[in-house]
Structures are given as C-alpha cells and as structure tokens.
Amino acid sequence: MVAVRARPIVLEPLAAAEPCAHCDARSYSVCNAIEIKDLERLAAMAVSISVEPGRSFIVEGDPAEHFFNVTAGTAKLFKLLPDGRRQITGFAGTGHFLGLAVSSVYAFGAEAVDPMRVCRFSRPKLRAMLDDFPAMETRLLEVASNELVAAQEQMLLLGRKTARERLASFLIARASIPTHCVAQAPGMARTVTLPMTRGDIADYLGLTIETVSRTLTRLKADGLIEIPSNGAIVLRDRAALESVAGGLD
Amino acid sequence: MVAVRARPIVLEPLAAAEPCAHCDARSYSVCNAIEIKDLERLAAMAVSISVEPGRSFIVEGDPAEHFFNVTAGTAKLFKLLPDGRRQITGFAGTGHFLGLAVSSVYAFGAEAVDPMRVCRFSRPKLRAMLDDFPAMETRLLEVASNELVAAQEQMLLLGRKTARERLASFLIARASIPTHCVAQAPGMARTVTLPMTRGDIADYLGLTIETVSRTLTRLKADGLIEIPSNGAIVLRDRAALESVAGGLD
DNA sequence: CTGCTGCCTTGACGCAGATCAAGAGCGGGG
DNA sequence: CCCCGCTCTTGATCTGCGTCAAGGCAGCAG
Numbered sequence: 001m002v003a004v005r006a007r008p009i010v011l012e013p014l015a016a017a018e019p020c021a022h023c024d025a026r027s028y029s030v031c032n033a034i035e036i037k038d039l040e041r042l043a044a045m046a047v048s049i050s051v052e053p054g055r056s057f058i059v060e061g062d063p064a065e066h067f068f069n070v071t072a073g074t075a076k077l078f079k080l081l082p083d084g085r086r087q088i089t090g091f092a093g094t095g096h097f098l099g100l101a102v103s104s105v106y107a108f109g110a111e112a113v114d115p116m117r118v119c120r121f122s123r124p125k126l127r128a129m130l131d132d133f134p135a136m137e138t139r140l141l142e143v144a145s146n147e148l149v150a151a152q153e154q155m156l157l158l159g160r161k162t163a164r165e166r167l168a169s170f171l172i173a174r175a176s177i178p179t180h181c182v183a184q185a186p187g188m189a190r191t192v193t194l195p196m197t198r199g200d201i202a203d204y205l206g207l208t209i210e211t212v213s214r215t216l217t218r219l220k221a222d223g224l225i226e227i228p229s230n231g232a233i234v235l236r237d238r239a240a241l242e243s244v245a246g247g248l249d
Numbered sequence: 250m251v252a253v254r255a256r257p258i259v260l261e262p263l264a265a266a267e268p269c270a271h272c273d274a275r276s277y278s279v280c281n282a283i284e285i286k287d288l289e290r291l292a293a294m295a296v297s298i299s300v301e302p303g304r305s306f307i308v309e310g311d312p313a314e315h316f317f318n319v320t321a322g323t324a325k326l327f328k329l330l331p332d333g334r335r336q337i338t339g340f341a342g343t344g345h346f347l348g349l350a351v352s353s354v355y356a357f358g359a360e361a362v363d364p365m366r367v368c369r370f371s372r373p374k375l376r377a378m379l380d381d382f383p384a385m386e387t388r389l390l391e392v393a394s395n396e397l398v399a400a401q402e403q404m405l406l407l408g409r410k411t412a413r414e415r416l417a418s419f420l421i422a423r424a425s426i427p428t429h430c431v432a433q434a435p436g437m438a439r440t441v442t443l444p445m446t447r448g449d450i451a452d453y454l455g456l457t458i459e460t461v462s463r464t465l466t467r468l469k470a471d472g473l474i475e476i477p478s479n480g481a482i483v484l485r486d487r488a489a490l491e492s493v494a495g496g497l498d
Numbered sequence: 499c500t501g502c503t504g505c506c507t508t509g510a511c512g513c514a515g516a517t518c519a520a521g522a523g524c525g526g527g528g
Numbered sequence: 529c530c531c532c533g534c535t536c537t538t539g540a541t542c543t544g545c546g547t548c549a550a551g552g553c554a555g556c557a558g
Contacts, residue, residue, distance in 0.1 A: 079405045081496035087405040100394045107398040134383045141386060144393040145349045149356040151400035156328045156336040158407035159455030163515065198536065206408030211515055213537055230524095230536070247330035412545070447506065457546055462507055479506070479554090 019043055023119075025071040028095025033139035042129065046119040051075075051112040058098065058110035066120050067099035073116030074195050077108050078203065088204040090150070091196065093177060097143055099123075114195045158206045161247065166205040167215045168244035171225065175235060192233050268292055272368075274320040277344025282388035291378065295368040300324075300361040307347065307359035315369050316348040322365030323444050326357050327452065337453040339399070340445065342426060346392055348372075363444045407455045410496065415454040416464045417493035420474065424484060441482050 020043040026032055034042055048071070051057050057068070060079060075092040089108060092098055098118075101107050130137045157166055174192045194201070202212045216233075219225045224241050226234040235241060243249060269292040275281055283291055297320070300306050306317070309328060324341040338357060341347055347367075350356050379386045406415055423441045443450070451461045465482075468474045473490050475483040484490055492498060 077401075079401055081405070081409060083496055085409040085496065087408040089401040089404050100390075101398055102391050102394050103398070108401055130387075131383075134380075134386065137383065137386055137390060138379070141349075141390045141393060142351050144390060144397060145351050148393060148396055148400065149350055149352070151397065151404065152326075152328060152338045152357055155338050155400065155403055155407055156330070158404055159336040159452075160330060160334040203408075208516060209536080210517080210538085214515090217537075247332055247334065446504095458506080459508085459547080460545060463545095466507075 019048065020046070023071055025069065025095040025119075029069055030097050030136060030139045030143060031069070033136040034133060038133065045121055045125045045129070047121075049118050049120055051116040051118060053112050053114050053116075056109055056111040057118065058106050058108070060107065060109040061105050064099060064101055064104055064106045064123065066122055067097065067126050068110075069119040069121070070094055070096045070098065071117045071119055074113040075110045075116060075118075076113050076196060076200055076204075077110050079108050086203045087206070088200060089154075090147075091204070097140070100140075100144055100147075113200065163205075163207055163211050163215045164218070165244055165247055166207065167212065167219060168224075168241045170201065170205060171233060171235060172238075172242055172245045175238070190235055190238075191228075192235060194231055194233060198230075268297065269295070272320055274318065274344040274368075278318055279346050279385060279388045279392060280318070282385040283382060287382065294370055294374045294378070296370075298367050298369055300365040300367060302361050302363050305358055305360040306367065307355050307357070309356065309358040310354050313348060313350055313353055313355045313372065315371055316346065316375050317359075318368040318370070319343055319345045319347065320366045320368055323362040324359045324365060324367075325362050325445060325449055325453075326359050328357050335452045336455070337449060338403075339396075340453070346389070349389075349393055349396075362449065412454075412456055412460050412464045413467070414493055414496055415456065416461065416468060417473075417490045419450065419454060420482060420484060421487070421491055421494045424487070439484055439487075440477075441484060443480055443482060447479075 020026065020031060020034075020039040021036060023029075023031065031039075031042060046069075049057070051073070057075075058077075070092050072094060075096075075098070076088050077090045077092060077098070078086050078088045080086050091113065092110070098110060099106070130140070157169055161169065171192055174194065196204075198209050198212050202209045205212065207215075216225070216227060219241075220227055224235075224237045224244070226236055228234060269275065269280060269283075269288040270285060272278075272280065280288075280291065295318075298306070300322070306324075307326075319341050321343055324345075324347070325337050326339045326341060326347070327335050327337045329335050340362065341359070347359060348355070379389070406418055410418065420441055423443065445453075447458050447461050450456075451458045454461065456464075465474070465476060468490075469476055473484075473486045473493070475485055477483060
C-alpha cells in the first residue's frame with residue numbers, strides 16, 4: 001500500500017444523458033433543476049470518478065478548478081491549522097454539491113470516508129451551464145442557503161453546547177439523513193449508521209476521541225442509545241435525545 | 250424608556266431610483282448587480298427603516314416575510330438555546346444582505362448593535378426581481394458562497410482554537426472591514442473600532458466576558474495591541490497577531 | 499457636585515473536557 | 529492458528545476556561 005495520497009483515477013467520461021437520467025443522486029441534488037431533455041449536456045461535461053476511503057480529492061489551498069457532486073458514499077470536509085489541529089466542517093453524502101467558492105482556491109479539503117463516487121465538473125463549463133439554465137442557479141442558491149443555516153446551527157453547537165449535547169445533536173441530525181438510517185416510520189428512524197470513525201466525529205464536534213467515546217458510553221448507560229457495533233447506533237429514546245440536543249435538562 | 254422590544258418604525262418608502270442610486274451601501278452590496286436604469290424598480294419595492302441600538306428586527310422562528318439589506322450601522326445575528334445561552338453567528342455591517350433562508354421561518358435573530366438603517370424587501374417581490382435579473386441571483390450566490398467560507402472559518406475557530414487565538418483572529422478579521430478601521434495603507438490598518446460590547450464578542454467567539462477581558466489584557470501586556478478606549482483597539486504588531494490567529498506559537 | 503447604572507476588569511476557585519497512559523476488541527495476513 | 533495493526537474504551541491526572549465575587553470607571557440625571 002503506497003502513495004495513497006495520489007490523485008484519484010478518472011474512470012469514464014459520461015457520453016450520453018443516460019448516466020445522469022438514472023443517477024441515484026439526481027433526486028437529491030442540484031441536477032434535478034435540469035429537465036430531462038437538457039441532461040445530455042450536463043452529462044457531457046461531467047466526469048465520473050471513484051474515490052477510495054481515506055483518499056482526498058479536494059486539497060485546501062489548491063486552485064479551485066472543479067465542482068463535485070457526490071453520487072455515492074460520504075466525504076468529510078475539513079480545515080486544518082498548521083500544527084495539525086483539524087475541524088471537520090461537514091460530511092457530504094449522496095447528492096451533496098461541493099466546491100462552492102468564489103475564490104480561486106479551495107477553502108477546505110475533502111476526503112472519502114467510505115468508497116465514494118463523485119461527478120466532476122470544470123468550473124468554467126458549469127458557469128456557462130448556469131448562465132443558460134437560471135433554474136439551476138436558483139437551486140444552487142437554495143442549497144447554499146440551507147448549508148448556511150446548517151453552518152449557523154453548527155456554530156451554536158461548537159460555541160455553546162456541552163459534549164453530551166453535541167453528541168445528542170449529532171445523532172439526531174444523522175437520523176434524518178435518508179441514506180444513513182433504517183427508517184421505521186417517518187421521523188421515527190431508530191438505527192443510525194456512522195461511516196466515519198470516532199476521531200472524525202470528535203473533529204466534527206470540536207471534542208477529543210476520548211470524550212466522544214466516554215460520552216457515548218454514558219448515553220448508553222442512561223438508556224438513550226444502544227451501540228450494536230462501532231458503525232451503528234440505535235436511538236432508544238429519541239425524545240430524550242432531542243431534549244438533550246436542544247440544551248434542556 | 251419603555252417597550253424597547255417593539256417593532257421598528259417604518260420611515261419612508263423609497264419612491265424613486267434616487268435613494269438606491271446614491272445609497273452608500275450599493276457598492277458593497279448585491280444591489281450593484283442591478284443596472285442604474287433598473288434601480289427604480291428596486292427602489293419601489295424597498296422600504297427604508299431605522300433601527301436603534303438594542304432593538305431586534307429579525308426574531309428567530311418568526312415567519313420569514315422579508316429580506317433586509319444593511320445600509321448603515323451594524324447588526325448582530327444570533328441563535329439562542331432555551332436556557333439563554335447565545336451564539337452570535339456573525340456581525341452584519343453596511344452592504345450585508347440578510348434573510349437568506351429557504352425555510353418559511355428565520356433561522357436566526359438579528360439586533361442592532363449601533364444606530365442602523367436597513368432596506369426591507371418582501372420575499373415574493375424580491376423573488377420576482379431575481380427571476381427578471383439573473384445577474385442579481387448570481388451575485389447573491391456569490392455572497393452566499395463567501396458567507397459559507399466565512400462560516401467554515403468560524404467553525405475552525407470555535408471548535409479548535411484557544412481563547413488567545415480566537416481574539417487574535419477576531420481582531421485581524423475586523424481590521425479588514427473598510428467601514429470599521431482607520432486605514433493607513435492597504436492591509437496596514439492599525440486602529441480597529443468595535444461597536445459591540447465585550448459580551449457580544451464573547452458570544453461570537455464562544456467564550457465568556459471575563460475570558461475576553463483577560464485575554465485582551467494579556468495581548469496588551471504582550472505588546473500586541475493597545476486599548477485606547479472600550480470601543481477601539483490598536484493593532485501594534487499585526488504580524489504577531491496574524492501568527493497567533495493562525496495557531497502558531 | 500453626587501449618586502446611579504452599565505460595562506469592564508481583576509482575583510480566587512472549580513470543573514468539563516483535554517491529556518497521558520494502559521489495555522481491549524477485532525479484522526486481516528501469514 | 530497466532531500475530532499485528534488499528535480503532536475504541538477506560539482510568540488517572542492536569543489545565544484552560546468558566547463561575548463566582550468584588551471592585552473600578554465612565555456617562556448621565558438630578
């Protein structure tokens with residue numbers, strides 16, 4: 001196992017509309033602003049890439065030449081301090097759009113958490129596409145607005161919540177991601193799958209690995225969750241978790 | 250002095266293009282995507298409002314009926330937990346656009362820090378305007394992208410930086426706001442004015458008032474800053490501050 | 499002038515979470 | 529099968545920042 005940090009391998013350019021029309025991610029993503037008849041043009045500019053776990057496909061500070069669209073798997077997005085401290089600013093799952101930045105360089109890095117597939121677009125080409133299809137730009141603004149709201153929520157978490165509240169908030173938020181939970185009834189999802197490590201969770205919540213581990217153990221002892229395996233957590237008392245996440249009791 | 254929390258008073262609807270064409274904020278703001286000949290239409294839908302210090306003009310959870318554009322003064326944007334813990338997610342100065350949210354309710358509150366003027370737009374009207382002028386939507390996406398980058402930077406600060414690093418970062422960031430510093434040469438601004446209280450700074454940086462006060466005192470003792478008055482700080486050693494802000498030494 | 503009211507500073511002390519350290523579980527390779 | 533490497537858990541101790549408490553100081557009203 002050598003040179004894992006090398007650039008990901010380009011697999012196939014998408015020649016026809018086919019791949020976009022049948023893409024799993026389309027219904028979640030910005031692409032759904034494009035009508036089927038125009039999908040061919042979108043497909044022509046996209047390049048499908050697979051990224052293996054641990055490999056990074058966006059490097060903070062590199063020239064921002066591409067946009068990405070996640071079609072499978074999960075990425076962690078992060079910023080680093082020179083001494084190695086890391087803050088994960090978000091996890092990008094299926095349908096997530098990456099690379100929004102006016103600047104000429106990426107403001108964050110991105111690395112695959114599990115086996116991923118992404119669609120890659122060149123910035124100038126996507127810009128041209130946006131000029132031709134204002135609906136897509138509207139959709140993009142919508143996405144950006146939602147992320148802004150999520151970012152504000154995360155600032156509240158990082159600035160003002162306790163470790164216990166952070167973990168509860170994290171689990172509740174994860175439970176509402178369709179891809180990553182086994183839904184019983186709407187809003188009643190019980191089992192949350194966590195593709196990322198404890199270290200990733202710690203860096204996302206502004207804590208250490210040890211505190212994450214201890215806090216999960218305590219939530220389990222309190223009967224709020226079960227931990228069947230490292231990659232899964234069962235929400236036993238969702239109402240109580242929500243109340244903890246909101247800063248009550 | 251009673252009922253300070255009441256709704257702000259509407260002053261004058263803007264009848265002609267005049268006020269927009271001569272607006273101090275136009276060059277900073279999204280409005281500069283609109284050509285002069287179309288400004289009249291923009292002016293027709295705007296309502297100019299003045300907000301006195303301490304008065305809130307956006308309430309978290311209220312129906313999101315309006316967008317705002319700051320034309321003078323500074324607002325603090327914040328989220329609250331039920332027990333009163335507060336996280337200020339940003340300060341909005343002249344030219345800042347507020348209210349981006351797909352949701353039907355505001356995701357944050359906004360309160361004037363100093364005497365403010367804002368332009369208010371109804372959401373449906375602005376939506377119609379955006380459909381007619383895609384350039385404005387493009388500009389808005391640009392603004393949203395920049396805020397997203399700033400939000401990620403703030404997450405790094407809140408999740409991973411020490412109190413000293415947070416204050417240094419805050420002062421450096423403030424120094425690059427044209428309205429709030431006395432610029433000597435480009436990038437060489439020395440005096441930063443701080444319209445907000447220590448409590449506001451604390452809630453912005455995820456600290457307490459006491460820690461903000463102590464940390465500023467220590468930065469002063471170390472010769473990095475001077476504190477001529479409560480509302481102003483002189484950056485004596487900008488390079489050293491930048492290095493502290495970046496997590497070095 | 500005096501007293502009041504906010505805001506800020508400073509000091510003493512406590513605690514949530516970080517750090518340091520030692521296993522425990524577990525999957526993969528030989 | 530055992531060994532190795534990795535992640536996770538758990539315990540002991542430390543510490544940066546929060547909490548509690550006591551003034552200082554400037555602006556304003558009377």
